Amino acid sequence: MKGVLLKDLYIAKSNILVTAVSLVVLGFGLSFLLETSALLVLAPVVSTTAVFISITSDAASKWNKNVIAMPVSRGQIIGEKFVFYILLAVLGLMTALIPCVLLGFFSGDITPHSLCLYGSIGISATLLAGGISLPCAYLFDPEKSQIVFMLSFMASTGIIAGIVLLTNLFIPVKENILLAFNIALGISAVWFFVSYQVTARIYQRQDIT
Amino acid sequence: MNNALTVSKLTKTYPDFVLDQVSFSVPSGSIVGLIGENGAGKSTTINAALGLIQKEAGHVSILGSERLDCGVKEEIGVVFDGSNYPEILTPKKLNGVLKRIYRSWDETAYFQLLKQFSLPLDKQIRQFSKGMKMKLAISAAFSHHARLLILDEATSGLDPVIRDDILDMLLDFIQDEDHSILLSSHITSDLEKIADYIVFIHEGHVVFSKPKDELIEQYGIIKCGAAQFDALDKADILAYRKMDCEWQALVADREQMQKKYPKAMVVPASIDEIMLLYVKGEKK
Numbered sequence: 001m002k003g004v005l006l007k008d009l010y011i012a013k014s015n016i017l018v019t020a021v022s023l024v025v026l027g028f029g030l031s032f033l034l035e036t037s038a039l040l041v042l043a044p045v046v047s048t049t050a051v052f053i054s055i056t057s058d059a060a061s062k063w064n065k066n067v068i069a070m071p072v073s074r075g076q077i078i079g080e081k082f083v084f085y086i087l088l089a090v091l092g093l094m095t096a097l098i099p100c101v102l103l104g105f106f107s108g109d110i111t112p113h114s115l116c117l118y119g120s121i122g123i124s125a126t127l128l129a130g131g132i133s134l135p136c137a138y139l140f141d142p143e144k145s146q147i148v149f150m151l152s153f154m155a156s157t158g159i160i161a162g163i164v165l166l167t168n169l170f171i172p173v174k175e176n177i178l179l180a181f182n183i184a185l186g187i188s189a190v191w192f193f194v195s196y197q198v199t200a201r202i203y204q205r206q207d208i209t
Numbered sequence: 210m211n212n213a214l215t216v217s218k219l220t221k222t223y224p225d226f227v228l229d230q231v232s233f234s235v236p237s238g239s240i241v242g243l244i245g246e247n248g249a250g251k252s253t254t255i256n257a258a259l260g261l262i263q264k265e266a267g268h269v270s271i272l273g274s275e276r277l278d279c280g281v282k283e284e285i286g287v288v289f290d291g292s293n294y295p296e297i298l299t300p301k302k303l304n305g306v307l308k309r310i311y312r313s314w315d316e317t318a319y320f321q322l323l324k325q326f327s328l329p330l331d332k333q334i335r336q337f338s339k340g341m342k343m344k345l346a347i348s349a350a351f352s353h354h355a356r357l358l359i360l361d362e363a364t365s366g367l368d369p370v371i372r373d374d375i376l377d378m379l380l381d382f383i384q385d386e387d388h389s390i391l392l393s394s395h396i397t398s399d400l401e402k403i404a405d406y407i408v409f410i411h412e413g414h415v416v417f418s419k420p421k422d423e424l425i426e427q428y429g430i431i432k433c434g435a436a437q438f439d440a441l442d443k444a445d446i447l448a449y450r451k452m453d454c455e456w457q458a459l460v461a462d463r464e465q466m467q468k469k470y471p472k473a474m475v476v477p478a479s480i481d482e483i484m485l486l487y488v489k490g491e492k493k
Contacts, residue, residue: 002309003305003306003307003308003309003310004306004310006305006306006309007295007298007306010295010297010298010302010306011295011297011298057295057296057297058295060296061292061293061294061295061296062289062291062293063293063294063295065261065289065293066287066289066293066294067310068259068260068261069259069261069282069285069287069359070282070287070307070310070311071279071280071282071283071310071311071312072279072282072310073278073279205263207256207261207262207263208256208261208262209252209256209261209262
């Protein structure tokens with residue numbers, strides 16, 4: 001899996017660098033308008049676009065045909081994309097933390113609580129969206145999967161709102177806002193794992209030509 | 210003799226094409242040429258053998274194993290038509306990728322082959338010509354000590370000089386009796402040079418699977434006029450075709466036919482002519 005992951009890093013290198021720099025610049029820019037830690041919601045989601053660049057590149061070069069003939073299982077090929085997705089999300093989150101932490105020294109509005117809250121929302125949205133868009137990238141052609149990729153972020157926002165509203169029926173969310181979003185994070189993680197299992201099963205039976 | 214690859218009754222159905230009970234084998238230490246016109250089922254056979262497409266029926270055994278796990282794939286070198294490597298990579302970066310995929314990756318052999326083929330290390334694959342891409346793919350296939358090479362139209366679209374270089378490499382590879390090659394191509398002249406066996410696929414069926422020497426030395430074409438053609442025993446004819454001024458009839462034993470029809474002109478048949486008569490001719 002390491003070789004395939006390295007291949008994806010090579011493909012997405014320039015995109016990763018541009019995204020990282022943009023996030024830092026955006027972080028400092030946002031500080032004049034709103035709370036910088038809100039960037040943590042956006043950062044993991046934006047960073048994962050590189051996965052779809054690699055999937056599109058794989059399709060264009062017919063890499064999947066090649067790699068299946070190599071000592072790599074179909075499960076590993078799918079597993080690598082999911083791992084790559086998480087890695088990019090974490091990388092995005094870490095990058096966005098740079099302006100947040102630096103600005104935190106000068107302003108009081110960035111607290112560990114706000115960082116955890118926005119970080120939790122960002123990762124939840126990313127995992128939910130990935131759980132929708134990654135299987136679709138292997139089910140549909142590249143054009144359709146790009147549309148699904150964009151729609152999945154909107155869907156994930158709706159799902160998170162739904163989970164939080166549902167949680168509110170049992171726990172008062174206003175008093176336990178971090179707990180409510182951590183529940184959403186837990187559900188998103190389970191969803192992402194189930195999505196990986198389903199995608200691996202679908203891919204196992206797919207004809208690659 | 211052990212078989213490096215055995216394909217038995219392989220079946221795959223598409224809406225417009227059926228690969229129907231294809232069976233053949235690649236004996237260890239030999240080169241088997243898979244021939245057939247475009248769309249005959251050569252690539253489908255290779256794809257099914259490599260597990261790229263799901264087979265409906267049949268068995269495939271590679272290097273003694275029916276299970277195509279990573280251990281078996283480690284010992285197979287595959288080259289498809291086109292390099293199929295991400296075009297943003299350079300040969301040097303590709304080395305970094307492949308050495309993490311193949312346990313037996315031989316970096317020294319890889320760089321030596323790149324040098325032999327005069328391939329630049331730091332140029333992106335997207336800037337390579339088709340010939341360069343094929344050379345790169347072949348370098349990669351030769352750099353992990355594979356025992357079985359499977360090449361699907363690997364020489365198509367290449368100029369004769371490069372093709373000749375590649376054929377020489379294949380002949381070198383086969384010097385080790387443990388090594389075997391399955392080479393799919395519609396450039397039959399290449400196979401005439403190097404193949405030990407020829408498997409001919411037509412419309413999803415195996416028409417024949419024979420030693421190349423038997424085809425070249427025994428098969429023949431009777432070239433005759435209409436009256437002479439009518440006089441031929443139709444049981445002797447494998448396939449026939451009416452040309453502008455003559456009839457051509459493919460026969461399995463040209464010496465015997467020459468004796469049987471002393472007045473007929475019986476000439477040796479090339480693999481190309483055999484294929485053409487089967488594909489474009491009529492069956493007896």
